[in-house]
Structure formats: structure tokens, C-alpha cells
Amino acid sequence: MTEKIAVLGAGSWGTALSLVLADNGHDVFLWAKSEERMNEINASHKNSRYLPDILLPENITGTTSLEEALSGVEFVVLAVPTKAIREVSSQIVSTVASPVTLIHVSKGIEPDSLLRISEMIEQEMPEDVLRDVVVLSGPSHAEEVSLRHPTTVTVSSKSLEAAQKTQDLFMNQHFRVYTNPDIIGVEIGGALKNIIALAAGISDGLGYGDNAKAALITRGLAEIARLGAKMGANPLTFSGLAGIGDLIVTCTSVHSRNWRAGNMLGKGQKLEEVLASMGMVVEGVRTTKAAHQLSAKYDVQMPITDALYDVLFEQRDPKNAVDELMARVKKHELEDLINVLGMKKDELS
Ligand SMILES: NC(=O)C1=CN([C@@H]2O[C@H](COP(=O)(O)OP(=O)(O)OC[C@H]3O[C@@H](n4cnc5c(N)ncnc54)[C@H](OP(=O)(O)O)[C@@H]3O)[C@@H](O)[C@H]2O)C=CC1
Numbered sequence: 241m242t243e244k245i246a247v248l249g250a251g252s253w254g255t256a257l258s259l260v261l262a263d264n265g266h267d268v269f270l271w272a273k274s275e276e277r278m279n280e281i282n283a284s285h286k287n288s289r290y291l292p293d294i295l296l297p298e299n300i301t302g303t304t305s306l307e308e309a310l311s312g313v314e315f316v317v318l319a320v321p322t323k324a325i326r327e328v329s330s331q332i333v334s335t336v337a338s339p340v341t342l343i344h345v346s347k348g349i350e351p352d353s354l355l356r357i358s359e360m361i362e363q364e365m366p367e368d369v370l371r372d373v374v375v376l377s378g379p380s381h382a383e384e385v386s387l388r389h390p391t392t393v394t395v396s397s398k399s400l401e402a403a404q405k406t407q408d409l410f411m412n413q414h415f416r417v418y419t420n421p422d423i424i425g426v427e428i429g430g431a432l433k434n435i436i437a438l439a440a441g442i443s444d445g446l447g448y449g450d451n452a453k454a455a456l457i458t459r460g461l462a463e464i465a466r467l468g469a470k471m472g473a474n475p476l477t478f479s480g481l482a483g484i485g486d487l488i489v490t491c492t493s494v495h496s497r498n499w500r501a502g503n504m505l506g507k508g509q510k511l512e513e514v515l516a517s518m519g520m521v522v523e524g525v526r527t528t529k530a531a532h533q534l535s536a537k538y539d540v541q542m543p544i545t546d547a548l549y550d551v552l553f554e555q556r557d558p559k560n561a562v563d564e565l566m567a568r569v570k571k572h573e574l575e576d577l578i579n580v581l582g583m584k585k586d587e588l589s
């Protein structure tokens with residue numbers, strides 16, 4: 241059955257996901273902040289700032305009116321940066337007439353509150369407005385999704401029914417959707433891979449090679465899994481699309497804004513000038529702050545995150561940070577993973 245669906249946020253991801261939904265026959269109302277973007281979507285079926293060269297299907301309607309976008313919908317896709325989640329969630333509360341299922345597709349953790357995105361949404365939206373929250377995550381660059389290249393993602397929710405309904409809304413020949421009930425793991429994996437992607441970009445910018453990148457991906461996954469397990473995630477989720485899958489794509493693709501920002505930092509540019517030149521959100525910067533706080537709160541060692549925090553916020557020289565990571569005290573490879581794997585210490589030797 242096709243539906244009217246609201247997609248809030250006409251950046252690269254909101255636009256690419258609108259295209260998937262429109263391909264599946266749904267009537268998509270894509271809510272943009274700027275009139276210019278709305279007019280371009282409606283007149284030329286393009287969003288040239290975020291996805292140049294992509295022609296959008298005609299069943300995507302651009303609008304700057306939240307009332308128009310939300311009127312009569314059961315499903316709302318929220319595709320704005322983590323920083324804007326609270327503001328847009330509270331705008332939904334004051335606009336919708338009946339409860340909605342909110343599908344969020346953002347990848348971040350809020351510094352200070354240390355909340356995942358679904359938790360922020362639940363704080364902002366009372367139960368009479370919010371039926372369910374679903375997260376959609378996984379290795380999925382908007383640039384490739386909009387070209388209809390094969391892509392796989394996972395959806396998660398406290399409600400299996402909401403996750404399965406979301407799976408049905410998005411799934412098609414080019415876009416394969418799995419379910420996973422572990423919402424903590426799916427959100428943590430999606431958010432924290434951006435930190436490692438920034439580090440991988442720095443490593444490439446410094447001129448280091450594939451060995452260094454493979455090390456960052458592998459040891460990065462270990463620290464994500466250590467923290468995630470302490471926060472209540474299923475460790476197996478980190479072997480899936482929202483874990484290693486998204487780490488691989490974000491650390492190795494030129495499409496990744498986090499990798500690109502890291503690359504510029506590794507080449508010696510300052511954080512402020514890098515962010516100003518991107519013109520799109522680089523989620524990993526704020527999430528590094530949050531993960532640094534989480535590692536202290538949960539008493540979990542996160543050496544790559546700590547090193548990146550120092551580079552981003554303490555003016556640490558990236559090369560010096562890498563040298564220190566390499567000179568850390570020697571250890572067993574699985575030493576810090578025993579809690580994650582549920583092993584006893586003597587099983588390691
Ligand atoms: N791009 C991708 O490939 C993927 C992105 N994601 C995640 O999706 C989320 C969004 O990313 P992405 O689309 O890439 O980001 P972009 O930077 O491409 O776009 C962000 C969009 O959000 C809009 N926006 C920002 N603040 C507000 C606000 N307060 N109210 C309304 N609209 C707002 C911007 O409007 P304006 O244009 O007017 O500034 C812009 O259209 C991020 O968390 C990202 O990690 C996840 C998977 C893939």
C-alpha cells in the first residue's frame with residue numbers, strides 16, 4: 241500500500257531517502273528550510289546543492305510548510321543533523337494532529353546529556369504524539385543511494401511492528417532493509433563510526449597507508465563495541481551493517497564528509513576552516529565530544545577517541561597523537577574485549 245510520507249530535512253540524506261520512497265510509489269513531501277530549495281525541487285525536480293545531477297521522481301513535492309508536510313501522515317522521516325533533532329521534534333509536536341511513527345536517520349550522540357537520538361526524540365515528543373521511534377542506519381552514502389546503486393541498511397525500534405513496517409516502506413531492488421531489535425547498538429554503531437572515519441581521514445591526510453587504516457577500523461570497532469556493550473547493546477550488532485558495515489564505508493569512501501574533514505585536518509588545515517568549507521554536516525566532531533564523555537562515564541578505554549578529542553579540541557598535533565597511540569603499553573589483542581565477548585580472563589592466555 242502506498243502512503244503519503246513526510247521527510248523533514250532536504251539535505252543529501254533526506255533527499256536520497258525521498259527518492260527511495262518515491263520509487264516505491266509513496267507520495268513524499270520533502271520539507272526544506274529554504275524557499276529556493278523547495279522551488280527547485282518542484283520546478284526542476286532537482287536538489288543541486290546536495291545531490292547535483294540527480295533527477296528526482298515527480299511524486300516528491302517540496303514544501304517549506306510543516307503543516308502541509310505533516311497533514312494526514314502516519315510516518316515521518318527525520319533527516320536533520322543531530323544538533324537540530326530537538327528543535328524539529330518540538331516543531332512536530334506543535335503541528336501534528338494525530339500520533340506519528342518517527343523514523344530517524346541521523347547519526348550522532350548529544351554531548352553533555354549523552355543521549356542517543358531516539359532518546360532525545362522521546363524526551364521532546366509526548367506519547368500522545370509519538371507512536372513509535374525507528375532508527376534507520378547502515379553503510380549508505382546518499383550519493384550512491386540516489387544513483388540506485390545496491391545498498392543495505394538496518395532498521396531498529398522497540399516495536400517490531402514499526403520496524404517491519406519501515407522495512408516494507410523502504411525496501412526495493414536497490415535498497416535492501418534488514419531489521420535488528422538492538423536499538424542501542426544500531427544507534428551507537430552509526431554515531432561512533434564517524435569518529436573513526438575522522439581518524440582514518442587524518443591518517444590518510446598524514447600520508448599513512450592501508451595498514452594504518454585497517455588498524456583504525458579494527459581497533460576502532462573494538463572500542464565502539466566495548467562502550468556499546470557497557471551501554472546495553474548486543475555486541476553482535478557491531479559485526480553487522482550498523483557496525484563494521486558503516487565503519488568500512490565511512491572510513492574508505494571519498495563520499496564521507498567525516499573522512500574528508502579528517503583528511504583536510506591531516507594535511508594541516510584548522511578545524512574551523514575545514515568545517516566552514518564543507519557546507520554539510522560533519523557529525524563526528526560533536527560526537528567525539530560526547531564519546532569522550534561517555535568513555536569517562538562508563539569507565540571504558542577509548543584510545544582512538546581520546547586521541548581524536550585532543551586533536552580536535554586541544555590543538556594536539558595529529559602526527560604526535562598517532563605516535564602516542566603506537567607507543568601505548570603492550571597488551572593482548574582481546575584483553576579489553578573479554579567483557580564484550582562474555583569470556584573469563586584466563587580463557588585469553
Ligand atoms: N549524507 C549521507 O550520505 C548520510 C547522512 N546520514 C545522517 O543524516 C543526517 C543528516 O545528514 P545530511 O542530510 O547528510 O546532512 P546535510 O548537511 O546534507 O543536510 C542537512 C539538512 O538539514 C537541514 N537542517 C539543518 N538544521 C535544520 C533545522 N534546524 N530545521 C530544519 N532543517 C534543518 C539543512 O537545511 P539547509 O539546507 O537549509 O541548511 C539541510 O537540508 C546526519 O545525522 C548524517 O549523519 C546518514 C546516512 C547517510
Ligand SMILES: O=C(CO)COP(=O)(O)O
Pocket residue numbers: 347378379380381382434437486489490495496497498499521522523
Ligand atoms: O553515514 C554515512 C554513510 O553510511 C555518511 O557518512 P558521512 O556523514 O561521513 O558522509
